[in-house]
Amino acid sequence: MIMGNKIDIENILDLSANKLNSLEFDDFTITAIRGNRSQLRFADSQITIAKNWASLELGVFAAKDSKTVAIEIQDLSENSIISALESLEKLAKSLPPNQNYFGISDGPFSYPAIEYLADTDFVEFHDQSIDQVQGAINAAEAEGAKRSAGVLAWEVKEEHLLSSKGASVSENSTSYEFSIRSFIDETSSGADVEVGRLFSKVDFERAGSRAGEIAKMAIGGTNGDPGKYNILLEPRVAADVVAATPGAANPFMVDIGMSWLKDKIGEPIGPELVSVYDDALLPNGLGSKSFDDEGHPTGRNVIVEKGILKGFIHNTSTAKKAGTTSTGNAGLVLPQNSNVFFEPGEHTFEELLELTKGKPALYITNNWYTRFTSYADGIFSSIPRDGMFIIENGEISKPVRELRISDTMGNVFKNVTALGKEIKQIKSWEVNVPTFIPHVLIEDINISAATK
Amino acid sequence: MPSSSYDLAEKAIEEGEKLGAQYIEARYVNSRMNTSILKNGVPELGAIARNNGIGIRVLKDGGVGFASFNEMTKEEMSIAVAFATKMAEATGRRRSKKIVFSDEKIHEVKFEAVGESGKRPFEVDPEAKINRLMGMDKLLAELKTNAVIPFRFFQMLDETEKKYIITNEGAKIESEIDRLQLFGIIVAVNQTTGSKEQIMIQKGKTGGLESLDYWKIEDFVTKETTKLSKIVTESKESPTGVIDYVVGPNVIGIMCHENTGHPTEGDRILGREGAQAGESYLKENMIGQQIGSEHVTIIDDPTLEGSYGYYLYDDEGVKAGPRYLHNKGVFEEMLHNRESAAWMGTKSTAAARAIGFNREPIPRMANTYLAPGTFEYEELFEDIKLGVFMNNFTEWNIDDRRYQSKYVGLEAYLIENGEIKHMVRRPVIETTTPKLWGSVDAVAKEKYLEFDAATCGKGDPMQGAPVYHGGSFMRIRNVEVR
Structure with missing residues (x-):
C-alpha cells in the first residue's frame, strides 16, 4: 500500500472499489483527497504559529437496496480500509431504506475545463509567505494601525473520484486565503480579506492597507x-x-x-x-x-x-x-x-x-x-x-x-x-x-x- | 493498541530534540465515529469516520511550529518534525517578543471515561442505534398538538477517542473517552397564522449509549415539542419597558459561556484570536475587579464526571481542576494554556484543548456554570410585579469583545405579581455583560442545577469543542426591554 514514503492513491481507490463490488453495493463513489496545506497566523503584528497539514483522506458514499451510507477514513492501512468497508456494509444492512434516495449520476461524463484552478508557481508561496504577511502588517501600520492579527493559509490539493457509474476523474488545485484585522485602539479596528488561486494575483498589502484605513476611520466612534x-x-x-x-x-x-x-x-x-x-x-x-x-x-x-x-x-x-x-x-x-x-x-x-x-x-x-x-x-x-x-x-x-x-x-x-x-x-x-x-x-x- | 503509532510519536520527540527544539510535543489521536442522520423520519445516511494521525508542536527560538500527518510512515513524521522545527525557528527569529511556555508539573498518567459495559459506542449494534432514533422520531410524528410539526431533523453521533500525548519534558498522557451527542431541529407551525417556531436540541455526554436513558430522551423531545406547539399557538406579546427576568439553566448556561467563558480566555485577552473569534473586554489588569453582583460565581470545571467537556489532563499534559472565572462577582481566573499563562507570568489553568490530531492546543472552556445560590425556585418570583420567566433561548449572539449580547427567549412566561402567567413570545434581553451580571440578585439552590451540551467554536482552522454549560435559575433586576 505504501509506495516509497507515500500511500499510492490509485491502489487505495482500486482496493476500495474491488471491496465495495465484492460487498455487492449497488452504487458507490470513492474520493481520495491528498492535500498539503500551510498556515501562518499572526497577532500583535507578529507571527504566532506556523502550521502544516499533510493529509490523505478517503471518502466513500455507497448504497445497497436504497440504504445509504458513507465513510471517511484517515487510517489508511490496507487492513483498516478493508475492515472499515466491511463495517460500512454491516451498517447498510442495519438501516431501513432511504426513501429519498434515487441513485447517483450515471455516465458517460464529459467534464468542463476551468481556468486557473492550479498555479504551477505556487511553490514560491512557501518561500515568500512570511514576507507576504509582514508586508500586509507594514501596510496596515503605514495607515496608522498599532497592531494587526490575521491568517494566511495556502494549499496544494489533488482530488480523485471513482464511481460505480463510470466516473473516473481527478483534478489538481491551489488556493490561498488571507485575512487581516488591524487595530488602532481596542474598539477602532478594520479588516479585509484576499482570497484566490493564483500566486500572481496576490496583493496582501492592499488588504493590510484597507484594514488600517478602516481602523483609522473608526477612531472616536x-x-x-x-x-x-x-x-x-x-x-x-x-x-x-x-x-x-x-x-x-x-x-x-x-x-x-x-x-x-x-x-x-x-x-x-x-x-x-x-x-x-x-x-x-x-x-x-x-x-x-x-x-x-x-x-x-x-x-x-x-x-x-x-x-x-x-x-x-x-x-x-x-x-x-x-x-x-x-x-x-x-x-x-x-x-x-x-x-x-x-x-x-x-x-x-x-x-x-x-x-x-x-x-x-x-x-x-x-x-x-x-x-x-x-x-x-x-x-x-x-x-x-x-x-x-x-x-x-x-x-x-x-x-x-x-x-x-x-x-x-x-x-x-x-x-x-x-x-x-x-x-x-x-x-x-x-x-x-x-x-x-x-x-x-x-x-x-x-x-x-x-x-x- | 497501535504500537507503531506510539513509536512514531516517541520517535518524533527524539527527532525534534536532535533538531534543537526547546519544547516538542507529539499527540497521536485515533477516533472512531458513527453517525445516523434522520430527516423527517427517513434515514438519510449512516456514516462512519475513522480518524487517525499525529500532530507535532515545537517551540524554538521564541516561535511555534505545528505540523500533522496521517500517512503513518517514518518519512512523513520526519517531514512534519522538520517543518514544525524549521518554521518555529524562522518565525521566532523575527519576533521581538519571544514566545515561551509556562513551567508546569510533569505527569505520566492514564485516564479514561467510557460507556457502561455493553453500551460503549462500538459495542452497540448500528441497528439498535437507528431503531432507537427512529422510535423517538415516530413519537413526534404521531404527537397530537395544536400545531403541525412539518420539519424534524436528528443526527446522533457516537465516538471513541484514544489519545497519546508525549513531550520532551517527560509528560506522557494516555486517555480513552467515549462520547455521545444528539442534535435535533424541530419546527412547529401555527396552522391559522402560518407562524413558526424552531427548537434546536443538543444533548451530549461523556459515555456510551446509556446516556439516552440518562436523558430520558423520548420524554425530553416529546415534552419540548409539545411546549414548542404551545409557544406557536398560545403565546402572547411580551412586555416592554424596565422589567425583571428569571432565567432557567439553559439561558444561564449560554450566558456563562458567552459573557464570561469566552472573555476570560487568555489568548483572546492577548489578542491572539483577534482576526477570528475576537478579543475581550476583560484585560489582564482587571483581575480582581468586580464584574457582577456577589451572587455571580462562574466556574469552569473540566473534571465534572460524565460531562460533555470532560478531561483530567489537558492537551499539554497539565492537570485540570475547577477554574473560578468570576468569584462572587470578581474576575478571578482566566482560561490559560502554557503560552498565554507565560505571557502573563502565571501558571496554566489546564485549558489547552486540541480538537483532533491536526489542531493546535488553545485555551478553551470545558464545563462552564453559574454556582448555585441559596434561593428556592418559588422565592425568585415572589416579589416580581412585572417580569418574564425565560426558561430557554433560541437566537443569540454577542459582539467579539463579549460585551454586548442578545438572547431571545423560546419557552417564556409572563410574571405578574409574583405568579407565572401565560406564555409570551420571543422576549429579548439585549444588554451589556457588566449590566447583565451586575443585575443578578438571586440564584436558586443546587438541587435545580442542570447542564446543556454545546459545541463551542473557536480557532482557525475551526475547532468545535464539546462543552457543557449550565446553572440553576437566576433573577435579573431592571432589564430594559425595547
Missing part, C-alpha cells in the same frame, strides 16, 4: 441609535447576510425547516437588479471544480434571475424528487454550493453613498455571529464588527458602534436597492461558501442596540 436605516454593505458583509438567501436555495435545507425559500420557486424574492448564480466554473474561484461528489459534471446554474427565484441546487436524488435534473452540486449528504456569484451592478462606491441621501444610513464594513430566531421565516440578527459609519449627505460622516442588524433575510434580499459595479471574492471565518459579490445598498433595515 460613539454608540449608535437603534432604528430603521438604509445600509451600505462591504462585500464581506453582503457575502454573509445577502448571499444567505441564494444559499438557502437548497432542497435539503428546505426539508429540515432551515430555509426561508420553501414554495418560493418562480416568485419574486428580490428586485429586478439582482441575479445570482451558483457557478462552479469561475476562473480563480475557490469553489470552482469540474465534478461534484457523485462525479457529475458541474456547471453554472441560475438561482435568482432579475429578482425571481428560478431554482435550487441539486444532487441526483433531490433533483429526481423535485422533477428536475442534477445541477452538479452533490455533496456527501446534501447539495452544496460551489461559488455563489452575484451579477455586478452599475454603481461606483461614491454613487452608492450618494444614493443613501435623505435617509438615515449606515456603512457596515464587517460583521459576525449571524443567528436565527426562525430559519423557516428567516428571522435573524448579526453583529457589525470593525468600522461602522453614519452616512450623511452622501458622505461617510462619523464612526458608530454597538449596533446589531435585526431583521429578516426576506427583507434584506427584497430591499436591495443598488449594487456596486466591482465584485470581490469573499471566503472568510464567517463565510464558508466562496461568494463573488459587490457592495450592496439595502433600504429600511431594522437596527437594534444593547441597553446599558
Whole structure:
C-alpha cells in the first residue's frame, strides 16, 4: 500500500472499489483527497504559529437496496480500509431504506475545463509567505494601525473520484486565503480579506492597507441609535447576510425547516437588479471544480434571475424528487454550493453613498455571529464588527458602534436597492461558501442596540 | 493498541530534540465515529469516520511550529518534525517578543471515561442505534398538538477517542473517552397564522449509549415539542419597558459561556484570536475587579464526571481542576494554556484543548456554570410585579469583545405579581455583560442545577469543542426591554 514514503492513491481507490463490488453495493463513489496545506497566523503584528497539514483522506458514499451510507477514513492501512468497508456494509444492512434516495449520476461524463484552478508557481508561496504577511502588517501600520492579527493559509490539493457509474476523474488545485484585522485602539479596528488561486494575483498589502484605513476611520466612534436605516454593505458583509438567501436555495435545507425559500420557486424574492448564480466554473474561484461528489459534471446554474427565484441546487436524488435534473452540486449528504456569484451592478462606491441621501444610513464594513430566531421565516440578527459609519449627505460622516442588524433575510434580499459595479471574492471565518459579490445598498433595515 | 503509532510519536520527540527544539510535543489521536442522520423520519445516511494521525508542536527560538500527518510512515513524521522545527525557528527569529511556555508539573498518567459495559459506542449494534432514533422520531410524528410539526431533523453521533500525548519534558498522557451527542431541529407551525417556531436540541455526554436513558430522551423531545406547539399557538406579546427576568439553566448556561467563558480566555485577552473569534473586554489588569453582583460565581470545571467537556489532563499534559472565572462577582481566573499563562507570568489553568490530531492546543472552556445560590425556585418570583420567566433561548449572539449580547427567549412566561402567567413570545434581553451580571440578585439552590451540551467554536482552522454549560435559575433586576 505504501509506495516509497507515500500511500499510492490509485491502489487505495482500486482496493476500495474491488471491496465495495465484492460487498455487492449497488452504487458507490470513492474520493481520495491528498492535500498539503500551510498556515501562518499572526497577532500583535507578529507571527504566532506556523502550521502544516499533510493529509490523505478517503471518502466513500455507497448504497445497497436504497440504504445509504458513507465513510471517511484517515487510517489508511490496507487492513483498516478493508475492515472499515466491511463495517460500512454491516451498517447498510442495519438501516431501513432511504426513501429519498434515487441513485447517483450515471455516465458517460464529459467534464468542463476551468481556468486557473492550479498555479504551477505556487511553490514560491512557501518561500515568500512570511514576507507576504509582514508586508500586509507594514501596510496596515503605514495607515496608522498599532497592531494587526490575521491568517494566511495556502494549499496544494489533488482530488480523485471513482464511481460505480463510470466516473473516473481527478483534478489538481491551489488556493490561498488571507485575512487581516488591524487595530488602532481596542474598539477602532478594520479588516479585509484576499482570497484566490493564483500566486500572481496576490496583493496582501492592499488588504493590510484597507484594514488600517478602516481602523483609522473608526477612531472616536460613539454608540449608535437603534432604528430603521438604509445600509451600505462591504462585500464581506453582503457575502454573509445577502448571499444567505441564494444559499438557502437548497432542497435539503428546505426539508429540515432551515430555509426561508420553501414554495418560493418562480416568485419574486428580490428586485429586478439582482441575479445570482451558483457557478462552479469561475476562473480563480475557490469553489470552482469540474465534478461534484457523485462525479457529475458541474456547471453554472441560475438561482435568482432579475429578482425571481428560478431554482435550487441539486444532487441526483433531490433533483429526481423535485422533477428536475442534477445541477452538479452533490455533496456527501446534501447539495452544496460551489461559488455563489452575484451579477455586478452599475454603481461606483461614491454613487452608492450618494444614493443613501435623505435617509438615515449606515456603512457596515464587517460583521459576525449571524443567528436565527426562525430559519423557516428567516428571522435573524448579526453583529457589525470593525468600522461602522453614519452616512450623511452622501458622505461617510462619523464612526458608530454597538449596533446589531435585526431583521429578516426576506427583507434584506427584497430591499436591495443598488449594487456596486466591482465584485470581490469573499471566503472568510464567517463565510464558508466562496461568494463573488459587490457592495450592496439595502433600504429600511431594522437596527437594534444593547441597553446599558 | 497501535504500537507503531506510539513509536512514531516517541520517535518524533527524539527527532525534534536532535533538531534543537526547546519544547516538542507529539499527540497521536485515533477516533472512531458513527453517525445516523434522520430527516423527517427517513434515514438519510449512516456514516462512519475513522480518524487517525499525529500532530507535532515545537517551540524554538521564541516561535511555534505545528505540523500533522496521517500517512503513518517514518518519512512523513520526519517531514512534519522538520517543518514544525524549521518554521518555529524562522518565525521566532523575527519576533521581538519571544514566545515561551509556562513551567508546569510533569505527569505520566492514564485516564479514561467510557460507556457502561455493553453500551460503549462500538459495542452497540448500528441497528439498535437507528431503531432507537427512529422510535423517538415516530413519537413526534404521531404527537397530537395544536400545531403541525412539518420539519424534524436528528443526527446522533457516537465516538471513541484514544489519545497519546508525549513531550520532551517527560509528560506522557494516555486517555480513552467515549462520547455521545444528539442534535435535533424541530419546527412547529401555527396552522391559522402560518407562524413558526424552531427548537434546536443538543444533548451530549461523556459515555456510551446509556446516556439516552440518562436523558430520558423520548420524554425530553416529546415534552419540548409539545411546549414548542404551545409557544406557536398560545403565546402572547411580551412586555416592554424596565422589567425583571428569571432565567432557567439553559439561558444561564449560554450566558456563562458567552459573557464570561469566552472573555476570560487568555489568548483572546492577548489578542491572539483577534482576526477570528475576537478579543475581550476583560484585560489582564482587571483581575480582581468586580464584574457582577456577589451572587455571580462562574466556574469552569473540566473534571465534572460524565460531562460533555470532560478531561483530567489537558492537551499539554497539565492537570485540570475547577477554574473560578468570576468569584462572587470578581474576575478571578482566566482560561490559560502554557503560552498565554507565560505571557502573563502565571501558571496554566489546564485549558489547552486540541480538537483532533491536526489542531493546535488553545485555551478553551470545558464545563462552564453559574454556582448555585441559596434561593428556592418559588422565592425568585415572589416579589416580581412585572417580569418574564425565560426558561430557554433560541437566537443569540454577542459582539467579539463579549460585551454586548442578545438572547431571545423560546419557552417564556409572563410574571405578574409574583405568579407565572401565560406564555409570551420571543422576549429579548439585549444588554451589556457588566449590566447583565451586575443585575443578578438571586440564584436558586443546587438541587435545580442542570447542564446543556454545546459545541463551542473557536480557532482557525475551526475547532468545535464539546462543552457543557449550565446553572440553576437566576433573577435579573431592571432589564430594559425595547
